[in-house]
Amino acid sequence: MGTFRGAAILTGxxxxxxxxxxxxxxxxxxxxxxxxxxxxxxxxxxxxxxGVRLTIEGEVAxxxxxxxxxNHTSWLDIPVLSAVAPLSFVAKKDVARWPFVSSLARLQRxxxxxxxxxxxxxxxxxxxMARLALGDTVVLFAEGTSSDGNRxxxxxxxxxxxxxPPVKAxxxxxxxxxxxxxxxxxxxxxxxxxxxxxSARPSVGWYGDMEMQSHAWALLKSGPLDVRIRIGAxxxxxxxxxxxxxxxxxxxxxxxxxxxILRNVPDDVRIAVTAPALEHRAAARSTGSGSAFR
Numbered sequence: 001m002g003t004f005r006g007a008a009i010l011t012g013x014x015x016x017x018x019x020x021x022x023x024x025x026x027x028x029x030x031x032x033x034x035x036x037x038x039x040x041x042x043x044x045x046x047x048x049x050x051g052v053r054l055t056i057e058g059e060v061a062x063x064x065x066x067x068x069x070x071n072h073t074s075w076l077d078i079p080v081l082s083a084v085a086p087l088s089f090v091a092k093k094d095v096a097r098w099p100f101v102s103s104l105a106r107l108q109r110x111x112x113x114x115x116x117x118x119x120x121x122x123x124x125x126x127x128x129m130a131r132l133a134l135g136d137t138v139v140l141f142a143e144g145t146s147s148d149g150n151r152x153x154x155x156x157x158x159x160x161x162x163x164x165p166p167v168k169a170x171x172x173x174x175x176x177x178x179x180x181x182x183x184x185x186x187x188x189x190x191x192x193x194x195x196x197x198x199s200a201r202p203s204v205g206w207y208g209d210m211e212m213q214s215h216a217w218a219l220l221k222s223g224p225l226d227v228r229i230r231i232g233a234x235x236x237x238x239x240x241x242x243x244x245x246x247x248x249x250x251x252x253x254x255x256x257x258x259x260x261i262l263r264n265v266p267d268d269v270r271i272a273v274t275a276p277a278l279e280h281r282a283a284a285r286s287t288g289s290g291s292a293f294r
Contacts, residue, residue, distance in 0.1 A: 002221035009220045012049050016042075017104075024107045036086040036136070039108045043082035051224030052080060057267060058231030060085040061180055065132035067163050067237065069250040070184040071258055072141035073149040074206040075216065077186060080227055082108065084184075087137040090128070090162070111138065113162075125162040132179050139184075142247065142254075149188060149205040150198055152258050155251040160243035180234035183250050185257035192223035230257045230267060 020042060027035040047054065060066055068087060070077070081087065088109040096102050096112045105112075111131065113124050131138050140163070142155040163179075188196060188204045196204065204225065206215050219225075232253055240246040256273045265271060 002223075005223070006217055006221040009049060009051075013046065016045060016049065021103065021107060028107065028109070035109070036088075039082055040086040043079045046079045047083045050076075050079070050220070052076070052083075053224065053226045054080065054083060055226065055228045056084060056231070057229065058233070060087070060137055060182060060231060061234045063135070064234075065135050065179045066137040066234070067132070067179060067181045068137055068139045068184050069142050069155075069181060069254065070139055071152050071186055071254050072143055072146045073186065073188065074146060074204055075212060076188075076204070076206075076219070076225075077141075077146075080186065080229075081139060081184070084229060084231075085137060087139050088131065089139045090124075090141070090159075109136075125165050128162045142250065146207045147205060148202040148207055150201050150262070152251070152255040155247040155254075157244050157247040160246050163237065164240060164243040164246050177238065179237040181237050181240070181246065181250065182234050183232035183253045183257070185230045185232075185254050185261065186227060187258055187261040188225055188227050189261070190226035193226075228261050230261065232257070 024035065024038055024042075027038055060068065066087075068081075070081065078089065081089075088111065089105070090111045090113055091105060093112045093114040095105050095110070098105075109131075111124065111127050128138055140159060142159055143153040144156040144159060145153065147153050163181075188201065190196060191200070191204070203222070204219065206212065237246075240249065252273075256271065257267070259265075259273050260267065260269070260271060263271075
């Protein structure tokens with residue numbers, strides 16, 4: 001039954017995706033607002049096809065540029081977050097060389113980051129600034145990699161340099177004054193309607209040296225998934241002193257919300273969340289470099 005389910009989903013995915021790729025390419029060429037909205041509609045269909053059910057608390061701000069800071073668990077985060085709102089991602093440059101995946105990423109106007117060249121930081125910053133100036137929502141996976149879903153890894157302050165560059169960074173232009181920052185906390189909660197336990201959660205997470213094709217195939221065969229998402233209130237980008245302040249405050253909020261979702265605690269209940277440095281280092285070692293968008 002699982003094999004039949006997986007094969008049916010894959011067949012449906014390619015039947016949906018391949019004919020629509022030229023449509024999005026044309027929309028991008030024409031530079032129409034529909035080029036932002038179309039991937040959002042498409043990924044909502046993909047989530048339905050995959051059997052992913054979304055429960056969303058809060059909403060992404062409309063009518064202003066948004067830097068959306070999120071935790072990262074799996075390759076599945078891409079269609080899930082894209083189904084939440086029209087948005088684009090910041091991804092490592094390696095993704096631009098991946099067959100088929102690279103085409104999908106470009107069609108969604110992904111910003112590729114070359115982390116090996118420091119001189120490329122300014123170029124990336126300018127591109128992100130340009131996207132924000134156009135009123136886009138740009139997603140930043142601030143952990144720099146994906147996790148097993150049971151924790152939030154320390155945010156990498158260097159990844160925030162593009163949004164909050166140093167004064168002497170030599171970047172042409174600053175972020176638009178109306179840019180807001182929102183956090184997004186994502187947890188996969190149920191598989192086939194059954195709560196996912198701490199030990200079973202890594203079956204959904206894609207991290208470390210996991211091979212993507214085999215992981216995706218196993219997940220497609222396993223059954224429908226439930227995911228809970230909490231989106232924080234908009235905060236002006238100008239309210240953060242620098243990139244370290246931006247990283248610290250967003251990390252604290254995302255971690256607290258992820259823990260609340262895991263413990264089924266309402267959003268309005270405050271809890272104490274600690275993140276010991278030793279646990280962070282152990283988690284970072286265990287997650288390695290698995291994520292396509294890390």
